Amino acid sequence: MANMSLIKNPMPTQAPEVRAHNFSEVATGYLSEAAIDEANRCLNCKNMPCVSGCPVNIHIPEFIEKIKEGDFEAAYQIISQTSSLPAVCGRVCPQETQCEAKCVRGIKGEPVGIGRLERFVADWHNDNVTAAPAKPESNGHKVAVVGSGPSGLTCAGDLAKKGYDVSVFEALHTAGGVLVYGIPEFRLPKSIVAKEVETLKALGVKIETNVVIGKTLTIDELFEMGFEAVFVGSGAGLPNFMRIPGESLKGVYSANEFLTRSNLMKAFNETPVTPIMKGGNVAVVGGGNVAMDAARTALRLGADKVYIVYRRSMEELPARREEVEHAEEEGIDFRLLCNPVEILGYNNPDDPRDPKNGFVTGMKCIKMELGEPDASGRRRPVEIPGSEFVLDVDTVVMSIGTSPNPLIKDTTEGLEVNRKGGIIVNEDGLTSRNAVYAGGDAVTGAATVISAMGAGKTAAKAIDEYLSK
Secondary structure, eight states: OOOOOSSOOOOOBOOHHHHTTOOSOSBOOOOHHHHHHHHTTOOOOTTOHHHHTOTTOOOHHHHHHHHHTTOHHHHHHHHHTTOSOHHHHHHHSOGGGTTGGGOGGGSSSOOOOHHHHHHHHHHHHHHHOOOOOOOOOOOSOEEEEEOOSHHHHHHHHHHHHTTOEEEEEOSSSSTTTHHHHTSOTTTSOHHHHHHHHHHHHHTTOEEEOSOOBTTTBOHHHHHHTTOSEEEEOOOOOEEOOOOOTTTTSBTEEEHHHHHHHHHTTOTTSSSOSSOOOOSSEEEEEOOSHHHHHHHHHHHHTTOSEEEEEESSOGGGOOSOHHHHHHHHHTTOEEEESEEEEEEEEOOOTTOTTOTTTTBEEEEEEEEEEEEEEOTTSSEEEEEOTTOOEEEOOSEEEEOSOEEOOTHHHHHSTTOOBOTTSOBOOOTTSBOSSTTEEEOTHHHHSSOOHHHHHHHHHHHHHHHHHHHTO
């Protein structure tokens, strides 16, 4: 029976006062009854506007129909036709600006909870189905994929399903790219990523870790090894800084380093291999999803107080609304219309052995107001003279974006990049080098998981067409 409620079934979550002190997943997911009830809010529109909003074109009304029928495995198989990472997308994809933004039910109420339903279906499959997918028959062609993040894994999965011999080369010791080093456990459990990777391995995808393309091997050497095409999905792991005084002080991190130490190196353990600053007051500079992740991680690592410092207002904050709401519920202090101008540190010139020398003691900020719109369409923040103040902090995390690492560009002759270091590609993901394709953050700079997946899917299609000639 159709459910004409104007609001979604609520997503169960841990209480804020509890989850702020653990790394367990915040949202606990729908049970089957809630999933079926939410699925019945879908009108199964004939023109399927939601699908046009999905970068990987999941057959959304079709999988939701199967949920209505209680056939959750069939729903999973429909999603898997176009998505290699359903359990991941159901958790971190910004559905509110993509598929759900196109949902007809959103005109007079809330859209159907498409992301919540995708997560439910993927979790149901992972909990109830143990059989590995059948490995396709080989077509005799070899493809190399550089990077095991969302674009690389998607490209690898799509090609493996067509019978390609695919090898993924990952610089770190664990596969998953930004999914394992960048997104905290409380948003995306690492066991989920590992399960998705194992599914790809069952399809025949080989994962080679601790291989830095550009150092261990070059793109040209991959071709010499017999690979007929290469997809570069190496991400954007080079952090940006503000270049203000004090950024070299002890206790200043890029968000990349801060999150990698926690997510991948388990710095939250009592005796970590890679330590991290814990306790005290923490300021996270930036307003994106990564900034929210860093701030909420700092809280769970034992910070006394955590600030988000952002130079625009809440209306311009680019992070997902859900992540902002969760951060506010957990007690993160948002200092909006503020911008750092200097990081302050302790210095005792009379005793250079003083262990406090060189550590952060505060951050000087200036208040801002919004002026005329800039090139992005957002109102440009303007400093208010004489409004400087100091935040009492011991740690500063810079979360103001990342750029592609120049290593691959510098070691690959003829590979063209733009002024920001992104690899230049055509609409099929083909670079300036024959048989070399690229996608995801290595092309666009830091963007969403699902957009990277879409780029991997586009390149896989183009590679298949190229090698099938």
